[in-house]
Amino acid sequence: MTAMICRRRVHITKATLLQLGDKFEVEPGNGASREGYLADHKIETYLIVPPKFPTYLQTLGMIESNLLPDRSTCLECKKWWHSEDLNPAVLWFRNRKQESEYRNQPDTEFRSYVACACLIFFAICVMQISIIPTSIVLYGTISPTMVVLLIFVYLCWLDGCCGPRPPSNTPQDESISCNPPSQIVAASRCLRLSIFLISVTLISICSVITLIDFNPQEIPDSLEDSVNVFVFPTAFSNLTENSTGFVETETIKERSGDSPEFMEYVPTYLYSSALVLAAISVFLRMGFLLKFCLMVISVVAHIVIYSYLDFFQIYHNTDVHDDEFPALPFELKTGLVLAMVVVFFHILDRQIEFTSRTDYLWKAKLKVEQEEVETMRGINKILLENILPAHVAEHFLNTRVTTELYHERYSCVAVMFASIPNYKEFYDESDVNKQGLECLRLLNEIICEFDKLLLKPKFSCIEKIKTIGSTYMLASGLRPGKEGDTNEATRKAEHIIVALVDFAICLMTSLDQINRDAFQRFKLRVGLHHGPVIAGVVGAQKPQYDIWGNTVNVASRMDSCGIMGRIQVTEDTAEILQSAGYTCECRGPTYVKGKGTLTTYFVKTVFDDK
Numbered sequence: 376m377t378a379m380i381c382r383r384r385v386h387i388t389k390a391t392l393l394q395l396g397d398k399f400e401v402e403p404g405n406g407a408s409r410e411g412y413l414a415d416h417k418i419e420t421y422l423i424v425p426p427k428f429p430t431y432l433q434t435l436g437m438i439e440s441n442l443l444p445d446r447s448t449c450l451e452c453k454k455w456w457h458s459e460d461l462n463p464a465v466l467w468f469r470n471r472k473q474e475s476e477y478r479n480q481p482d483t484e485f486r487s488y489v490a491c492a493c494l495i496f497f498a499i500c501v502m503q504i505s506i507i508p509t510s511i512v513l514y515g516t517i518s519p520t521m522v523v524l525l526i527f528v529y530l531c532w533l534d535g536c537c538g539p540r541p542p543s544n545t546p547q548d549e550s551i552s553c554n555p556p557s558q559i560v561a562a563s564r565c566l567r568l569s570i571f572l573i574s575v576t577l578i579s580i581c582s583v584i585t586l587i588d589f590n591p592q593e594i595p596d597s598l599e600d601s602v603n604v605f606v607f608p609t610a611f612s613n614l615t616e617n618s619t620g621f622v623e624t625e626t627i628k629e630r631s632g633d634s635p636e637f638m639e640y641v642p643t644y645l646y647s648s649a650l651v652l653a654a655i656s657v658f659l660r661m662g663f664l665l666k667f668c669l670m671v672i673s674v675v676a677h678i679v680i681y682s683y684l685d686f687f688q689i690y691h692n693t694d695v696h697d698d699e700f701p702a703l704p705f706e707l708k709t710g711l712v713l714a715m716v717v718v719f720f721h722i723l724d725r726q727i728e729f730t731s732r733t734d735y736l737w738k739a740k741l742k743v744e745q746e747e748v749e750t751m752r753g754i755n756k757i758l759l760e761n762i763l764p765a766h767v768a769e770h771f772l773n774t775r776v777t778t779e780l781y782h783e784r785y786s787c788v789a790v791m792f793a794s795i796p797n798y799k800e801f802y803d804e805s806d807v808n809k810q811g812l813e814c815l816r817l818l819n820e821i822i823c824e825f826d827k828l829l830l831k832p833k834f835s836c837i838e839k840i841k842t843i844g845s846t847y848m849l850a851s852g853l854r855p856g857k858e859g860d861t862n863e864a865t866r867k868a869e870h871i872i873v874a875l876v877d878f879a880i881c882l883m884t885s886l887d888q889i890n891r892d893a894f895q896r897f898k899l900r901v902g903l904h905h906g907p908v909i910a911g912v913v914g915a916q917k918p919q920y921d922i923w924g925n926t927v928n929v930a931s932r933m934d935s936c937g938i939m940g941r942i943q944v945t946e947d948t949a950e951i952l953q954s955a956g957y958t959c960e961c962r963g964p965t966y967v968k969g970k971g972t973l974t975t976y977f978v979k980t981v982f983d984d985k
């Protein structure tokens with residue numbers, strides 16, 4: 376089995392797999408196809424699938440994505456009687472501020488409700504005009520109502536500006552000065568409420584207004600002799616009733632032929648009453664309690680009007696409509712039917728309001744959670760940017776789990792090692808120094824001062840790689856993307872090298888100041904070189920962004936074989952610095968470990984003579 380081991384995989388027999396149970400994920404090893412012994416003995420083999428451990432950075436991304444609220448649980452259907460946020464009876468938010476915010480939020484769908492109400496009114500009009508004898512009252516009421524409703528519909532749907540625009544200078548002014556009526560209506564709770572109340576009141580009145588207009592001339596001639604009923608509001612006193620209180624319908628039928636024409640008017644009014652309830656209900660975002668009250672008022676008003684009109688009684692007392700409960704009074708039966716319609720719409724309204732309110736609640740909660748996630752994301756980003764360059768941090772925050780090694784290739788990066796060789800002499804683990812703690816404190820101060828310099832905008836192209844003991848390692852030009860043409864590359868090389876040399880001079884100035892404050896004589900020895908490097912992030916725990924390649928090795932050697940207080944560079948780097956106006960003093964052939972003898976240069980600085 377050992378001979379058969381596949382690269383980085385554990386090859387096991389079936390017997391071993393049975394011992395292991397289901398602790399590991401395996402896949403067929405097909406050992407018999409490669410090894411005769413296994414084939415001869417018919418030994419089944421398996422390969423253990425290596426577990427994939429997400430790295431620290433990938434875990435960070437996972438944590439962040441998990442911070443987002445689980446939408447499935449968020450949208451889980453809760454029952455209104457269990458809701459902690461809503462009053463179960465009236466469905467108002469327990470939090471007053473939330474309630475007022477909910478009520479005052481704009482209703483962009485209001486225009487549709489007005490249009491629906493207008494359509495329902497249109498249906499009532501068509502029904503009444505085609506069935507009920509037309510009169511001046513009918514046209515005199517439905518025409519202005521229709522006009523009013525159409526004006527409402529027009530205003531609610533008008534998206535453009537109306538009227539002359541006041542002069543405005545900026546686009547922002549323009550949006551402020553010109554609010555289309557539809558937006559004004561959608562945004563104003565008072566306007567919406569007024570339009571709703573006016574619309575449903577007019578529709579409700581129009582559906583029964585024609586009843587005041589009945590006169591004897593409209594009664595079929597055949598009934599006029601015996602039924603003295605249609606002189607509103609005269610009671611239907613002259614009707615002959617039998618012992619059960621029912622009109623001898625035979626008499627009516629005999630005199631009027633088949634069912635008299637006015638019999639068709641009654642269902643028309645009842646349907647109109649039901650349609651009024653529908654018109655109230657279509658305003659979905661109006662409070663369900665207000666709608667319920669309006670529906671009850673409308674039904675009661677209509678039934679009271681119907682009960683005062685004798686021709687409804689005649690309709691009821693005849694058997695032309697196949698009444699199954701003739702003993703029940705007309706008002707009660709009509710009331711029950713309309714009450715059922717009211718209950719139906721009320722249940723629907725209540726459910727719609729509950730859904731709308733919970734929807735609002737979830738959106739508000741989601742917003743808070745999203746803000747928290749944003750804050751966490753910001754903190755994560757700051758933390759990550761402290762250990763990785765900004766673009767690498769961005770990469771790990773934005774990409775999903777991947778086991779791929781993160782790496783970048785650059786053709787021109789300037790690398791610098793700046794060490795304090797005499798720090799070793801200063802470091803002492805004596806009691807005076809609290810076993811080296813005081814020395815470490817000073818080193819920390821020095822490194823912190825160096826780090827502060829990196830915040831300067833002119834050094835934004837410089838990336839601190841790490842500190843190795845008292846050596847500060849930096850690189851400039853580690854920005855993915857544009858490598859550009861030759862001219863661009865030369866300019867970039869000059870820019871990144873000059874930035875590092877300037878930074879080295881700043882480090883020396885800063886160390887000089889620390890020396891004065893701490894009465895020390897630390898000196899910086901700097902080595903610099905430029906060329907191609909590979910950058911990448913290594914490690915699952917405490918990941919580190921680092922750079923590798925000959926350029927890094929040479930830069931390190933420039934430091935290690937350099938002189939305290941001087942910046943040593945290679946010939947190539949010196950050429951670029953000289954073309955940029957820096958003075959470089961040739962050190963001559965210098966032995967560099969692992970690289971042989973190289974001609975190196977010292978960059979002239981004000982610290983050379985100190």
Ligand SMILES: Nc1ncnc2c1ncn2[C@@H]1O[C@H](COP(=O)(O)OP(=O)(O)OP(=O)(O)O)[C@@H](O)[C@H]1O
Nearest residue numbers: 843848921922923924927928929930931932968969
């Ligand atoms: N990414 C890096 N971070 C820190 N130091 C580096 C890095 N890459 C190279 N170096 C340093 O550059 C120097 C030159 O490396 P090179 O591989 O040429 O020599 P070496 O023989 O491996 O190292 P040494 O002789 O110093 O032990 C080494 O001292 C090494 O520590």
